[in-house]
Amino acid sequence: MKTRVAALSIxxxxxxxxxxxNEILHEARSYVVGRMGIPYPKRGISIISLVLDAPQDTxxxxxxxxxxxxxxxxxxxxxxxxxxxxxAGE
Numbered sequence: 001m002k003t004r005v006a007a008l009s010i011x012x013x014x015x016x017x018x019x020x021x022n023e024i025l026h027e028a029r030s031y032v033v034g035r036m037g038i039p040y041p042k043r044g045i046s047i048i049s050l051v052l053d054a055p056q057d058t059x060x061x062x063x064x065x066x067x068x069x070x071x072x073x074x075x076x077x078x079x080x081x082x083x084x085x086x087x088a089g090e
Contacts, residue, residue, distance in 0.1 A: 005033070005079040006059045010048040014071020018046070021066055028052065028062050053083070 012018060025032065031054035038047045052059055059076065067074035 001055060002082045002084050003031075003053050003055055004059065004082055005051065005053050007077045008048075008050040008052065008059075008063055008066075009075045009077075010050065010066055011073045012046040012048065012071065013044070013073075014069075015046070017069040017072050020069055021048070021072065024062060024065050025050065028054070028058065031058060 010021070012021065025035070031052045033051040033053050035051070036049045038049075040047060052062065054062075056078075059078070063074050063076050066072060
């Protein structure tokens with residue numbers, strides 16, 4: 001199976017979406033390399049940085065589900081390499 005590494009930047013403006021976001025990310029937990037959540041009370045938002053090592057369609061699925069939530073924005077940056085069996089290739 002070919003995978004790519006991607007960094008998702010998630011900005012949460014509606015705190016009621018947090019529980020659903022956590023459920024979505026829990027479903028993808030086997031692909032999560034790391035996650036960092038940053039509350040920003042001064043602006044009333046939260047920022048989540050998430051790194052995945054997953055098939056392209058899985059990354060798109062996670063980003064799409066999270067981005068479809070009310071008050072949530074997502075941007076994804078993909079590595080240019082695809083990986084198979086832990087070896088980088090193009």
